[in-house]
Amino acid sequence: MRSHRRMILALLAVLLLAAAASTLGSYPVYLMSLAMINVIAAIGLNLLTGNSGQISLCHSSFIAMGAYGSTLLTARYGVPFWAAIPLGALLAALMGALLGAPASRLRGIYLALATLGFLQIVQIAIEEFADVTGGVRGLIVPKAALGGVRMSEYARFLIVLGCCMLAIWTARNLLLSRVGRELNAVRLSPHAAQALGVSVHRVKLAAFALSAAYAGVAGGLQAIVVGFIDPVEFGVSAALRQITFIVVGGMGSVGGSVIGAAVLSALPEALRPVKEYSDVIYTLLLLGFLIFLPHGLVTFWQVIARRLRRYSPTAAAEARP
Amino acid sequence: MTLSLGLQLAIAGISVGSIYALVALAIVIPFKSSGVLNFGQGEIVTLGAYLALILTQLALPYPMVIAGVVLLGAAGGVVIERVLIRPIVKAPEFTLVIATFAIGLLIKGVISIRFGDSPNTIDGPFGTEPIVAAGLRFNPTSLWIFVCTALVTIGVILFLHSTRLGKAMRAVSVNPDAARLMGIRVETVYRWSWAISTAIGALAGLLVAPLIGINPEIGQLILRGLLAAVIGGFTSIPGAIVGGLAVGLIETFSGVLIGSTFKNLVPFILLMALLVFRPQGLFGAGEIKRV
Numbered sequence: 001m002r003s004h005r006r007m008i009l010a011l012l013a014v015l016l017l018a019a020a021a022s023t024l025g026s027y028p029v030y031l032m033s034l035a036m037i038n039v040i041a042a043i044g045l046n047l048l049t050g051n052s053g054q055i056s057l058c059h060s061s062f063i064a065m066g067a068y069g070s071t072l073l074t075a076r077y078g079v080p081f082w083a084a085i086p087l088g089a090l091l092a093a094l095m096g097a098l099l100g101a102p103a104s105r106l107r108g109i110y111l112a113l114a115t116l117g118f119l120q121i122v123q124i125a126i127e128e129f130a131d132v133t134g135g136v137r138g139l140i141v142p143k144a145a146l147g148g149v150r151m152s153e154y155a156r157f158l159i160v161l162g163c164c165m166l167a168i169w170t171a172r173n174l175l176l177s178r179v180g181r182e183l184n185a186v187r188l189s190p191h192a193a194q195a196l197g198v199s200v201h202r203v204k205l206a207a208f209a210l211s212a213a214y215a216g217v218a219g220g221l222q223a224i225v226v227g228f229i230d231p232v233e234f235g236v237s238a239a240l241r242q243i244t245f246i247v248v249g250g251m252g253s254v255g256g257s258v259i260g261a262a263v264l265s266a267l268p269e270a271l272r273p274v275k276e277y278s279d280v281i282y283t284l285l286l287l288g289f290l291i292f293l294p295h296g297l298v299t300f301w302q303v304i305a306r307r308l309r310r311y312s313p314t315a316a317a318e319a320r321p
Numbered sequence: 322m323t324l325s326l327g328l329q330l331a332i333a334g335i336s337v338g339s340i341y342a343l344v345a346l347a348i349v350i351p352f353k354s355s356g357v358l359n360f361g362q363g364e365i366v367t368l369g370a371y372l373a374l375i376l377t378q379l380a381l382p383y384p385m386v387i388a389g390v391v392l393l394g395a396a397g398g399v400v401i402e403r404v405l406i407r408p409i410v411k412a413p414e415f416t417l418v419i420a421t422f423a424i425g426l427l428i429k430g431v432i433s434i435r436f437g438d439s440p441n442t443i444d445g446p447f448g449t450e451p452i453v454a455a456g457l458r459f460n461p462t463s464l465w466i467f468v469c470t471a472l473v474t475i476g477v478i479l480f481l482h483s484t485r486l487g488k489a490m491r492a493v494s495v496n497p498d499a500a501r502l503m504g505i506r507v508e509t510v511y512r513w514s515w516a517i518s519t520a521i522g523a524l525a526g527l528l529v530a531p532l533i534g535i536n537p538e539i540g541q542l543i544l545r546g547l548l549a550a551v552i553g554g555f556t557s558i559p560g561a562i563v564g565g566l567a568v569g570l571i572e573t574f575s576g577v578l579i580g581s582t583f584k585n586l587v588p589f590i591l592l593m594a595l596l597v598f599r600p601q602g603l604f605g606a607g608e609i610k611r612v
Contacts, residue, residue, distance in 0.1 A: 113547060243419055
């Protein structure tokens, strides 16, 4: 009953968002699409890092695979975008599994190094195979069309909105299922998980493939929304931006991914007057959260409440026996 | 490949390798003592290059520039350790990886705001006229880099083995709790290991600037330094040096042997292969973290 009510509330919120967007100009709608694409990517990364506890510095590489995979399918073989995006995501997931097979046996800094190396390999591959990928000059993405009609900014927004809701819904259910409990168990205590019959290696590998699949969807959507892709978009700084989303939002929580990605996607617009400082502000924010609020914005009210309780005289009196 | 070409390439490889070795050394020292791998070390190198630029523009003589870069680099390390690393030194590894990464980006961001993306240059101390000996041409700057790397390495090894602080550092790297019980101030050791590491990183920036110019992207060097550290086994000082030289040689020779398209891929494929098959490196006997 309770979950039904939440479902209806969520649907209402989505309809409201879609209705509100229909009244806005194309630029704000475009920004909202980008923010939701960031949400999808953040959800994927959070499953890997927040839940299964594996550092990844190459999430942007999987976004690149989704973007390049789906764009090339459309541009070269005329595959429509609604088929190309899932295929791009599949490609990303396969590559995720390929990386996960060795990487899931590594931990900590060794995993960070391996994923950093992987990011560089993908980056160099995109730049060097310029015949296919356009190299450093980038690639123009064919305009997404449905039934021969070119889609408007708002139509693309609706598709991104649908994918975003699907991503939130699948990730939430996944975390409530056996898979989610296994992911968390592997993070909290790999030995205990192993002892209880969870195949730690398999779960970690699956987490890589799963997070890459979300990244692949985000990449495919980014390609059609932005209309242009180049390797700079998928480098180390992009990977760190996605990590910032989940650190600021809250590790291991779907809500955290949504809040973090949404808030930080709006930030560059808010910082427009001090544009040249935006990178520095972004990084300071990341450091600040790591040091002062390591569990992210989702715990903000809890932390504030705890602080207030500690200082309020009534609570102190109650605490006394 | 003729012998003289081979020798010429070897010289070039060793001179870039010396820089990688310095970066690897700067990565290994704090990792050995505090277990923190500084992913922002590349930007310390960038910082060193810009400090050298500023001091050179003040028309200071070269020895003063070196002293200034090293001292300011060390001071930067002390500040970073105290303000940003100490509050989270006990945090999970993820936090430390991301925090050090972020420190690097912060330095890079500030440098970009202050100096823009346009490249600058400074001259080496001995000009650019190549030295010709036995039919081989040496770039004097390359030779100077190699000499400095050798001196720094010898200095670090002597420091670790024959000074009180160096011995304390080694004790902390073996067992911080036991070291603390023996009366060693672990925080002091951490602070000095960061100071030494960032001083070496900044020196690497000063040395490399005449070769590759000064721009905010110098920090990319860290990838080669990390590979060198991985080859050396992460906790071994001689390993880091050998690793750095090896990366320099591999890079130079692979450029000639397999063409420039795949040249850039070689170090990273090597990195992945090493991490998968031999994460303890070729020199280290350190713990392997496998699940």
